[in-house]
Amino acid sequence: EIVLTQSPATLSLSPGERTTLSCRASQNINNFLAWYQQRPGQAPRLLIYDTFNRATGIPARFSGSGSGTDFTLTISPLEPEDVAVYYCQLRINWPPVLTFGGGTKVEVK
Amino acid sequence: QVQLVQSGAEVKKPGSSVKVSCKASGETLRNFALTWVRQAPGQGLEWMGGIIPSSGAANYAQSFQGRVTITADKFTSTAYMELSSLTSKDTAMYYCARVTPAMDVWGRGTTVTVSS
Numbered sequence: 001e002i003v004l005t006q007s008p009a010t011l012s013l014s015p016g017e018r019t020t021l022s023c024r025a026s027q028n029i030n031n032f033l034a035w036y037q038q039r040p041g042q043a044p045r046l047l048i049y050d051t052f053n054r055a056t057g058i059p060a061r062f063s064g065s066g067s068g069t070d071f072t073l074t075i076s077p078l079e080p081e082d083v084a085v086y087y088c089q090l091r092i093n094w095p096p097v098l099t100f101g102g103g104t105k106v107e108v109k
Numbered sequence: 110q111v112q113l114v115q116s117g118a119e120v121k122k123p124g125s126s127v128k129v130s131c132k133a134s135g136e137t138l139r140n141f142a143l144t145w146v147r148q149a150p151g152q153g154l155e156w157m158g159g160i161i162p163s164s165g166a167a168n169y170a171q172s173f174q175g176r177v178t179i180t181a182d183k184f185t186s187t188a189y190m191e192l193s194s195l196t197s198k199d200t201a202m203y204y205c206a207r208v209t210p211a212m213d214v215w216g217r218g219t220t221v222t223v224s225s
Contacts, residue, residue, distance in 0.1 A: 043217055044204070046212055055213060091210065096142050096144065096168075098144060099156065
């Protein structure tokens with residue numbers, strides 16, 4: 001079973017800053033990695049799919065990268081509305097088997 | 110544009126079962142997968158299982174094997190998730206989501222509370 005480890009657990013940054021969230025897999029994975037944003041009290045929202053593709057309507061300040069075992073979500077510049085928990089998620093097989101990382105909470109000062 | 114409309118909140122007794130529905134509007138359930146994710150209070154996201162409605166092929170997370178059943182009615186574009194032998198640990202928000210190839214459309218969630 002592949003485990004996704006996200007770091008750090010919490011980030012606190014000022015508006016306008018650049019932030020990088022990490023998602024590390026326990027073994028080499030394909031590029032079927034996605035990122036989600038979950039604001040307080042809301043359902044998750046897809047940001048990035050297949051490592052670097054932005055979902056419909058997602059601002060260009062969100063970008064994804066990575067390969068192998070190390071993947072990254074970058075937010076630049078950080079906006080006040082980006083306060084949320086961010087999850088990475090792996091998909092394998094079809095019907096899909098999904099795995100989530102533990103999440104990174106982003107706070108804006 | 111597809112929307113996923115979930116059934117309302119449930120309160121259940123320990124040991125009982127719950128069945129949550131997820132109806133697609135604006136588009137039929139075609140060859141995408143429909144998946145279920147739960148989130149306990151203050152916790153992260155946990156994948157439960159999913160189904161391809163057009164074929165009925167389903168799979169489940171190991172941690173829920175034998176306790177969860179996911180079905181779909183492609184004629185009414187509705188998917189169902191039934192969880193049995195409920196305990197207080199099953200108190201959570203349950204989401205359905207479309208997978209194409211990531212979870213791009215989510216339902217608003219259904220709160221399930223298990224309490225004696």
